[in-house]
Amino acid sequence: MAAVALRRLDADSPSAEFGPTRKRLPLRDARGRFLPKPPGRRPAPRRDVLFVTSEMSDFLKTGGLGDVAAALPRALQGGCDARVLIPGYPAVLRRLGEPRVVGRVRAHAGLPECAIGRAALPDGLPVYVLVNPALFERDGSPYVAPDGSDWSDNAIRFATLAHAAAEIAAGRAGLGWRPQLLHLNDWPGALAAAYVSWRGGDTPSLLTIHNLAYQGLFPAGAAAALGVPKTALADLEFHGQLSFLRGGIVHAAHVNTVSASYARQITEPAHGCGLDRLLARCAATGRLSGILNGIDASWDPRTDPHLHAHFAAGDWQGKRANARQVRREFGLPDATGPLFALVSRLVHQKGVDLICEVAPQIVAAGGQVVAIGTGEPRLEREVAALARRFPGRVGAHIGFEEGLARRMFAGSDFLLMPSRFEPCGLSQMYAQRFASLPIVHATGGLIDTVEDGVTGFQCREATADALRRGVQRAFRVYRLPGLLDAMRRAAMRAPAGWDAAARQYQAHYDRMLAAAAMRPAVAA
Numbered sequence: 001m002a003a004v005a006l007r008r009l010d011a012d013s014p015s016a017e018f019g020p021t022r023k024r025l026p027l028r029d030a031r032g033r034f035l036p037k038p039p040g041r042r043p044a045p046r047r048d049v050l051f052v053t054s055e056m057s058d059f060l061k062t063g064g065l066g067d068v069a070a071a072l073p074r075a076l077q078g079g080c081d082a083r084v085l086i087p088g089y090p091a092v093l094r095r096l097g098e099p100r101v102v103g104r105v106r107a108h109a110g111l112p113e114c115a116i117g118r119a120a121l122p123d124g125l126p127v128y129v130l131v132n133p134a135l136f137e138r139d140g141s142p143y144v145a146p147d148g149s150d151w152s153d154n155a156i157r158f159a160t161l162a163h164a165a166a167e168i169a170a171g172r173a174g175l176g177w178r179p180q181l182l183h184l185n186d187w188p189g190a191l192a193a194a195y196v197s198w199r200g201g202d203t204p205s206l207l208t209i210h211n212l213a214y215q216g217l218f219p220a221g222a223a224a225a226l227g228v229p230k231t232a233l234a235d236l237e238f239h240g241q242l243s244f245l246r247g248g249i250v251h252a253a254h255v256n257t258v259s260a261s262y263a264r265q266i267t268e269p270a271h272g273c274g275l276d277r278l279l280a281r282c283a284a285t286g287r288l289s290g291i292l293n294g295i296d297a298s299w300d301p302r303t304d305p306h307l308h309a310h311f312a313a314g315d316w317q318g319k320r321a322n323a324r325q326v327r328r329e330f331g332l333p334d335a336t337g338p339l340f341a342l343v344s345r346l347v348h349q350k351g352v353d354l355i356c357e358v359a360p361q362i363v364a365a366g367g368q369v370v371a372i373g374t375g376e377p378r379l380e381r382e383v384a385a386l387a388r389r390f391p392g393r394v395g396a397h398i399g400f401e402e403g404l405a406r407r408m409f410a411g412s413d414f415l416l417m418p419s420r421f422e423p424c425g426l427s428q429m430y431a432q433r434f435a436s437l438p439i440v441h442a443t444g445g446l447i448d449t450v451e452d453g454v455t456g457f458q459c460r461e462a463t464a465d466a467l468r469r470g471v472q473r474a475f476r477v478y479r480l481p482g483l484l485d486a487m488r489r490a491a492m493r494a495p496a497g498w499d500a501a502a503r504q505y506q507a508h509y510d511r512m513l514a515a516a517a518m519r520p521a522v523a524a
């Protein structure tokens with residue numbers, strides 16, 4: 001217990017950079033005597049959280065994690081002191097300038113020493129930046145080199161991030177602030193939970209799995225360089241390799257994924273990526289849950305600065321102005337038929353090949369398709385080839401451009417998203433908010449966010465035939481203006497903010513902290 005009590009005192013110390021402490025001072029009368037608490041108003045519990053992420057859309061994003069990492073720590077601020085830890089990529093350092101060095105993480109096994117910089121984003125969100133030029137200051141995405149291959153030292157790079165989080169949790173990084181818990185995201189942060197327990201710490205971790213298909217698999221020979229104790233190799237072992245995600249699942253106090261349906265699916269072999277039995281055991285002991293992602297307030301067609309014309313529900317003139325603009329940007333002529341959009345990472349998961357198979361029928365029926373994405377070279381080539389095959393009917397942009405993606409959600413009538421699996425999915429929620437009806441495969445978070453025939457269309461299977469039937473239903477609705485109007489309005493009203501998710505995360509934090517407080521103290 002003593003260790004927990006000490007940690008709480010540490011965490012109360014004010015932080016000059018991040019504004020006054022959020023601690024509520026006890027009420028006193030004019031003579032300084034303590035007053036009783038006002039009836040019915042219990043002070044909010046403190047929750048000091050280090051949110052560990054490998055991307056954040058304030059700086060750079062490759063997919064949905066970047067959006068969540070920007071939105072969730074902000075949504076948590078009401079009830080938590082949530083601070084972000086992110087590697088010092090060039091995009092981060094450019095945006096923050098040279099962050100002030102406030103701490104240091106010592107080298108461990110083959111993991112190099114790092115500095116920790118501190119900065120606050122303009123809205124006050126505190127960010128710790130893990131600075132090591134050799135590991136993080138390179139062009140390309142966080143995970144892959146410009147030629148598309150994984151960075152060869154990814155195991156060291158992200159183990160260094162995870163280890164730094166564990167050292168901050170242990171109070172060994174010299175920050176003058178110590179989180180009560182770690183909130184880890186996906187494999188790049190997952191190993192922090194393991195480092196905490198391998199070194200005898202007691203800071204609980206919540207691990208959020210945004211996509212189980214990416215596990216952070218590395219050769220078993222890397223274990224010594226990563227500082228994995230010989231007695232703990234089994235924690236990470238996955239078919240002869242080391243799985244960072246497995247290490248996180250084994251050691252996290254709680255694991256969640258980003259929708260209730262996906263949380264169920266990953267306990268079964270079809271979607272469990274080989275970890276289904278471990279995850280089923282987590283579920284059986286109440287250690288696995290699903291919390292649906294939200295979308296942030298910037299996704300508003302009445303105010304989004306990226307749009308060509310703003311619009312609200314019922315103002316379909318404004319929506320049509322965006323459609324004209326999108327057609328122009330993709331070099332397509334104006335048309336009276338529906339406009340279908342694909343906005344996605346171009347990977348097998350997203351069913352891009354199914355869209356390519358069905359696109360000729362969309363075109364034959366009088367529709368047009370616009371596609372934006374980057375990813376697997378084979379799928380990039382397929383999408384680009386489609387645009388060449390159907391000039392004036394299909395437009396493709398191989399690249400990543402948020403403003404154009406937003407205009408596509410606003411200008412399209414339907415979004416194509418036949419994902420083979422989908423932990424939550426954000427694109428379908430963005431589309432709904434912008435009155436584009438998603439056509440989805442009924443899987444994972446797509447089941448939980450798309451109401452069939454009301455806010456979009458669900459296809460039973462991830463096959464071209466099922467998608468074709470979904471597209472046919474969309475064409476029928478498009479020809480019925482009354483129904484189209486009703487579905488668009490319903491889609492725009494679909495609940496999608498971050499408040500509900502933030503409340504659920506806070507409830508988990510409280511349970512984890514209560515459980516940690518019950519455990520006997522251990523040395524950090």
Ligand SMILES: Nc1ncnc2c1ncn2[C@@H]1O[C@H](COP(=O)(O)OP(=O)(O)O[C@H]2O[C@H](CO)[C@@H](O)[C@H](O)[C@H]2O)[C@@H](O)[C@H]1O
Binds near residue numbers: 258374425445
């Ligand atoms: N070329 C491009 N240009 C511009 N924007 C592009 C783009 N390609 C994709 N995007 C954007 O990137 C994001 C993708 O998010 P998703 O949630 O749909 O999928 P992703 O698989 O990356 O995320 C994973 O993590 C998230 C977050 O938890 C889960 O919702 C999801 O199911 C899981 O697979 C969206 O904001 C989308 O608009």
